[in-house]
Every structure is written in structure tokens, then in C-alpha cells.
Amino acid sequence: MTFKNHNILIVDDEKAILFSLKAALAKEGYRIKTCDTPEEALKTVEPGVFQVIISDYNMPGMNGMELMEKIRQIDKEAVFILMTAYGSEKLAIEAVKAGAYDYFSKPFDIDEMRLIVAKACERFNLAYEKKNLQERLQKEQEENRLIGVSEQMERVKNMISTVAKSDITVLIQGESGTGKELVADAIQRQSLRASGPYVALNCAALPENLIESELFGYEKGAFTGANTTKRGKFELANRGTILLDEIGDMALATQAKVLRVIQEKEVERLGGSKPIKVDVRILAATHKNLKQLIEQGLFREDLFYRINVVNIPVAPLRERKADLKPLIEHFIAIASKKTNKNIKGVSEKAMEILENYDWPGNVRQLQNIIEGAAVFMKDDIIEVSNLPPELRKPQGEEETGERNACSEIIERIKGGEALDAVLSDLEKQVIEAALKANDSNQSKTAEMLGIKRGTLQYKMKNHNL
Ligand SMILES: Nc1ncnc2c1ncn2[C@@H]1O[C@H](COP(=O)(O)OP(=O)(O)OP(=O)(O)O)[C@@H](O)[C@H]1O
């Protein structure tokens, strides 16, 4: 985002100057505020309000340079322009040395003054964008950092730095939510292709025909609806990296075409006749067992050997519990920022539950639980009550509980009830149980169920509770 209508503050003890400057600049679309004493200016300035400040040098009480120094302590970003009396260039140069952006002499030439102000605004925008970009990069790096101190994660990190600098194809395997995408991102960031394009395609998210047009692109008229020529992901990733995410879900026909790209280092757009050279480093990830898919005839063995040059296994979270604490700290830091809360940590009891849980959804599940707890928690410590019910119950019970609930639904449907009616009845039972557990306190019940109080009341009315 850049500023368009900049806020400009003009400070001068001569009212006539304030008036004529304001008139000339307001015409340009700037929003102008004027102050006729430096003291008033200091009261008016707040961090981030003014983008440009124009001040006279000679004023009673405080000169323009002193004012600039004081304003700096309130707002470092505002760009400062000094007005000096005709013939005092030396002073003006000193001001620039002290950090003013520019100066103009009085009486001023309107066009020159406008130009200086326009440039000052541009300077502000540039600095603002740069700062924004730096903050974004830092935030991204912070949030994309691979956290982990376990032996398994150390091994993963070592493998990442070993393979990153080459063009070797890497296959990242692990259960859902273990951080495979993060591993791929880390390889790309540390690679010699880091500044090149990085393109990812989730092969499980799209139907087969769309995957092919996404990967290889198409020529105009290749099929109905192909109104323009489209470049595919392989072409877009030229001189960079492509991540074929969930490659285990790729159809056999597509696998054959991908194998061709790897072997020939060229792609053919759908409906095209000319192969196009591409220079792409391939990373692949999957939560499926490719060897098993090969046995079932669902994955090409030759493609497997091509992509499995290096294999990075990412262990499930339950096998590397040493990572729990640092991951929790990391997600608490992120959640604190998102919710504007100062979350200090996890209570001992809650930690015990987190440590004993077996994390079927791995790190993603942990992240969701911490972020969910952060939204609803009242104190600055995550307590047992902030954890979702499936964690609070002993794990054996949960499974049989689930099975009972499902078999109960199916039995009732077999018995002639409609699915909607059974589900609605189950919702009623859940709400009743939650109300009972919270001594009929509606706010607490709503919080437990993760819904708004209004929603709870609406549902209670529907269920005649
Ligand atoms: N070691 C880690 N450090 C920090 N965050 C992590 C780590 N591992 C996973 N995460 C976070 O967990 C979430 C899931 O990670 P990611 O998307 O990489 O998993 P995945 O293995 O690709 O899962 P899926 O197979 O479901 O696609 C992301 O938000 C990611 O930032």
C-alpha cells in the first residue's frame, strides 16, 4: 500500500505563509493541517499521522531544526522540509545534514515548492514500502521457520542443507500435517534457485484434466473453453523450483507425462506440437506410501525412482515428542500476535494432556489447537478447559465413543429415521450435555462448543431446550 492523499503539517508563525501554502497544496489533493507555533505542532504530531512536515526555521521559542529533533522522538517516519529566509542557504544545508529531506527559501516559487513536496511524498512512500517489505519478510521467515529439536528434526534439517544447493530431485514423505510443505519451502529458500520462481501444485486438490492443463498449459483451441494460450506450472517454474505436492494422488496418465518432462527436460502444452525447453528443479511430497501404490499398480515405478533420488522422511509428531514444547512456544508466539493477547504458556495439567496425546493430525492439529485455545482463553495461561474435548478424554475412550456414535446413527437410519433428524437429535444431546457440564451457564456452554452465545440460544430454541 502506498499513500495517495498525504497528510501534511505546516508550521510557521506567519499566518499569511500558512494560508498561501495551505491553499497551494490543498489544490494538489493533500490534506493539510497548520500550526502557528512549534509548541502547538508538538501537541499535534502523533506517530504515523503526518507523512510530510514543512516547518519554518525562524520561529519564537524554538527554531525549525530544534522542532525537527523533537518531532523525531514522536514520529521517525515523517519527511521533514525546512523553510528558510532568502539567503540562508548555509543553514538549510545544515538542516539537510541533520536529516531534513530538503528545503526551500522564502519567498518561495510555487512550482518549485510543489515539486519538493511531491518528491518528499514519494520519498515517504519508498521508505514506507521498504519498511513494510522488510517487516513482511521477517514475519514470513519467522512463521515459516522449521521448529524442532528432536533427533528426527535435526536429521531433516541436516538433509535440507545437504540437498538444497544441488538440483537433486527430493521426495518428502510423512503423514498429513507433519510439515512436508515447510520442508520443501526450506529447501527452495536455501537453494541456488531461491531468487527464481517457486511454483507449487497440489495434485490432490484438482480433478485429473485440470491438473494436466495446470502443469503443462495449453494452446488456444486445445479443448472447448481454451480461449487463450496458457502457460503451465512447469513453464512458469523455469529456472526455479516446482513442488508437486501430494504426488501420490496423481493419475497414471499424468505421471507418464511428468516422467517425460523429467527425462527430456521439456514440456508440451496440451494441443501443442512444439516441445518447450524447461530448466526446473523438482520437489515432490506425499503422505501416501508410494511403494504400496506401486504394488497396487497406481504409481509408476520408473517415476518413483526418478523423484526418489533423495528421500526425506518427516516423522509423525507422536514419535518426536521432544518437539512439542518448542512447537507450542512457537505457535503461542504466533497466536499471541494474531489475537493481540499476551499468552504466557500452558498450565502444567494442560501440558500433561498435550504430551500424552498421540497427535493423529500432527503439527497442523497442534497449531489449530493452540490457535483455537488462544481465541477463547480468558487468562494468560492455556488451561485444560481451553483444550478441545477429544484431548481431554482418555484416548481409548474416544475411539469407542466415536464408533458408538456412528453405529448409533447408522442403526437409527436403518430403523427408518432420516439422517437429518438423527443428526439434529444428536446436536440436541450434545447441547444438553454441555449445558449440564456448565451448570446451564450459556456463555460457558457456547465457549465449550466453540460457537457464539447467540447461535447457542438459537439452537436451544430450535430444540425446545
Ligand atoms: N516443524 C515445524 N515448525 C513449525 N511449523 C510447522 C512445523 N511442521 C509443521 N508446521 C506447521 O503445521 C502446518 C502443517 O504443515 P504442512 O502444511 O507443511 O504439512 P504437510 O505435511 O504438507 O501436510 P499435508 O500432508 O496435510 O499437506 C503448517 O501451518 C506449518 O506451518
Ligand SMILES: [Mg+2]
Ligand atoms: Mg502439504
